[in-house]
Amino acid sequence: MYRYFKRIGDILFSSLGMLLFLPFFIPLAITLKLTGEGYIFYLQERRGYKNKKFRIWKFATMLKASPSLGTGSITLKNDWRLTPLGKYLRGSKVNEIPQLINIFLGEMSVVGPRPLMEVDFQKFSPEIQDQFYQCKPGLTGIASIVFRDEEQFYENTEIDPHEYDRLYIAPYKGALEKWYREHQGFRTDLLIILLTAAVIIFPENNRVFRWFRDLPPIPVFGKKEE
Numbered sequence: 001m002y003r004y005f006k007r008i009g010d011i012l013f014s015s016l017g018m019l020l021f022l023p024f025f026i027p028l029a030i031t032l033k034l035t036g037e038g039y040i041f042y043l044q045e046r047r048g049y050k051n052k053k054f055r056i057w058k059f060a061t062m063l064k065a066s067p068s069l070g071t072g073s074i075t076l077k078n079d080w081r082l083t084p085l086g087k088y089l090r091g092s093k094v095n096e097i098p099q100l101i102n103i104f105l106g107e108m109s110v111v112g113p114r115p116l117m118e119v120d121f122q123k124f125s126p127e128i129q130d131q132f133y134q135c136k137p138g139l140t141g142i143a144s145i146v147f148r149d150e151e152q153f154y155e156n157t158e159i160d161p162h163e164y165d166r167l168y169i170a171p172y173k174g175a176l177e178k179w180y181r182e183h184q185g186f187r188t189d190l191l192i193i194l195l196t197a198a199v200i201i202f203p204e205n206n207r208v209f210r211w212f213r214d215l216p217p218i219p220v221f222g223k224k225e226e
Contacts, residue, residue, distance in 0.1 A: 002184075002185060002186065005186075006109060006186075006189070007106070007109075009110065010103050010104075010106075010108075010109050010110055011103075011104060013100075013103065013110050014100040014101075014103040014104040014110075015104065017097070017100045018100050018101075018104070021097055021100075028059070028094075031085060032059065032060055032085060035083060035084050035085050036060060036063075036083030036084060036085065036086065037060070037063060037064055037083070039060045039064065040059065040060060041057060041058065041059065041060060041098060042057075042058045042059070042060045042061070042062075042064075043055045043056065043057060043058075044056055044058070044067075044117065045117075045118070046115035046116060046117060046137070047115055047116050047117075047118065047121045047132075047133060047137070048107055048108070048115055048133060048136070048137050049107070049133055049135070049136045049137065050133060050134070051129070051132075051133050054102070054107045054115075056099060056102060056108075056115055057098035057099055057101050057102055058095050058096060058098055058099065059089055059094065059095040059097065059098055060083065060086070061082060061083060061085070061086030061087070061089050061090050061095045062075070062079070062081045062082055062083060062086055063081045063083070066081045067117075069081055071161045071162070072119065072162070073117045073119050073120050073162075074154065074161045074162060074165060075090070075151060076151055076154055076155070076161065077151040077152065077154075077155055079151075092200070093200055096139060099139050100139075103139060106136075107136070107137075108136055108137050108138060108139060109135070109136040109137070109138050109139075110138060110139050110140065110189070110193065111138045111139070111140060111141055111184075111188075111189040111192050111193065112135050112136050112137050112138025112141050112180075113132055113133065113135070113137055113138060113141050113143065113177045113180070114137060114138065114141055114143065114144055115137035119162075120165070120170075123162075123165055123166040123170040124170050124173075124174050125171075125174070128174040128177075128178075131177075131178065131181065132174070132177055134181060135180075135181060135184060140192060140193065140196040141177070141180060141192065142176045142177070142179065142180045142192060142208070142212070142215070143173045143176045143177060144196065145192065145195050145196060145199055145208050146172075146176060146208060146215075146218070147169070147173070148199045148203055149203055150169070153168075153169065168219070171219075172216070172218065172219055175216040176215070176216060179212075179214075179215060179216055183212075183214075188212075191211055191212070195207055195208055195211060
């Protein structure tokens with residue numbers, strides 16, 4: 001019943017979201033067309049439900065060749081690959097709005113683990129890989145909230161970003177998504193949606209650990225030496 005009603009909710013949410021955003025689409029599309037490299041959408045292959053691959057929709061915020069430039073799949077703060085409009089779209093999460101299409105098509109849900117690029121998926125242990133996408137990937141999720149300002153973690157270390165991700169961030173994200181699978185339900189999903197709205201408006205808030213007191217404790221990540 002949970003999955004059935006969640007799918008109905010996904011259809012209603014994505015349909016309403018696309019209708020509400022439609023008036024803003026044309027001016028944004030024109031601005032994107034006239035800036036950066038002149039393209040509006042960015043489609044990229046990601047891991048999805050039951051580890052099947054699909055193409056995720058986003059507004060273009062980075063150079064087309066970004067996956068093979070600089071830090072690849074990891075975006076740093078003030079990343080040089082961002083287009084002039086890109087950093088504002090990413091900061092406000094407006095660049096994620098086209099994923100309403102993925103939700104409407106049933107490839108994603110509103111709440112679930114974020115769909116990962118293959119290079120990032122391979123950073124998880126085989127055990128976590130087998131369990132990660134037993135539910136549909138989401139527009140938002142528990143790890144998305146905890147790592148709202150993920151770029152800041154990379155700023156505070158001298159380790160290579162991908163190695164830092166593999167050693168510190170990926171294991172904790174795996175623990176968070178395991179927690180979500182064990183606690184998923186209407187109440188959990190609703191609270192995650194509300195928390196997502198809260199962290200977009202107030203990025204520094206730490207409500208997630210107050211609302212979900214049994215979350216895996218955040219570990220001490222490797223930092224630069226003082």
